[in-house]
Amino acid sequence: MRTTGNAINNSIDLLSWPHTIVGGGRRKNSSRYSNWRTEVEVKIKAKGWQWKKDAGNDYDAFLLECIGLNDFPTTGASGLNRPQTEDTKPAHKALNELMLDCFKKVRESRSKRKRAAAREELAAKAATVREEEEEGTDTLRRTRPATQGAKDGNGRAIVLYILDPVNEPHHSGRRQWDWNARGAKMLGVIYEPTLKELHRKVSGHLPDARKVREIIGALEDAGENNDAVNHTPADVTHIKSDD
Numbered sequence: 607m608r609t610t611g612n613a614i615n616n617s618i619d620l621l622s623w624p625h626t627i628v629g630g631g632r633r634k635n636s637s638r639y640s641n642w643r644t645e646v647e648v649k650i651k652a653k654g655w656q657w658k659k660d661a662g663n664d665y666d667a668f669l670l671e672c673i674g675l676n677d678f679p680t681t682g683a684s685g686l687n688r689p690q691t692e693d694t695k696p697a698h699k700a701l702n703e704l705m706l707d708c709f710k711k712v713r714e715s716r717s718k719r720k721r722a723a724a725r726e727e728l729a730a731k732a733a734t735v736r737e738e739e740e741e742g743t744d745t746l747r748r749t750r751p752a753t754q755g756a757k758d759g760n761g762r763a764i765v766l767y768i769l770d771p772v773n774e775p776h777h778s779g780r781r782q783w784d785w786n787a788r789g790a791k792m793l794g795v796i797y798e799p800t801l802k803e804l805h806r807k808v809s810g811h812l813p814d815a816r817k818v819r820e821i822i823g824a825l826e827d828a829g830e831n832n833d834a835v836n837h838t839p840a841d842v843t844h845i846k847s848d849d
Contacts, residue, residue, distance in 0.1 A: 673687070
């Protein structure tokens with residue numbers, strides 16, 4: 607549930623926190639209200655609650671604790687310390703609005719921290735992949751190529767040939783691929799044994815405005831007679847997989 611700005615401001619006024627109007631007609635709430643909110647959010651984080659349903663029977667005691675903070679107006683607290691009646695109901699509703707907004711802010715803050723941690727983890731993984739690819743280039747001739755990715759997530763080094771049919775050195779007048787074309791051969795690291803993963807890895811090496819139209823490859827080592835590291839692959843091989 608989202609709490610509107612008007613509902614928050616109306617609740618602040620009803621519970622007797624003052625506010626001022628500054629330049630451009632902008633409302634500025636009392637620093638006492640800001641201090642109270644900060645203290646409440648700190649308490650919520652410490653308890654680890656998502657909303658009052660998580661607190662159960664402890665929630666009413668928690669409300670009294672929040673009302674008793676130094677920056678809560680005495681006038682507003684006087685109505686809240688009495689049982690709910692038609693007279694005190696607006697004050698209880700106002701407090702509920704403010705508490706709901708505090709819980710919402712804590713939840714959003716928690717989500718932001720999780721997203722930031724996830725971004726850092728992805729960045730670290732990407733840096734690791736780049737390091738492995740750079741290290742793999744130095745040991746290319748000692749690595750047996752395979753497009754079969756390791757399911758345990760460690761990755762497998764493979765040889766990639768990025769060839770362009772409209773580039774004459776890549777695709778001669780005889781319409782045959784030139785596997786020895788300069789700059790066409792490179793190393794990649796595949797982490798999943800899927801065409802999607804292979805497509806993602808290949809696409810990262812394409813020049814602007816070019817797309818993958820065809821994938822020719824094999825899930826097996828090229829073999830002694832057609833070594834993809836030291837020599838060239840066969841003109842046509844097949845990806846052999848039930849997937």
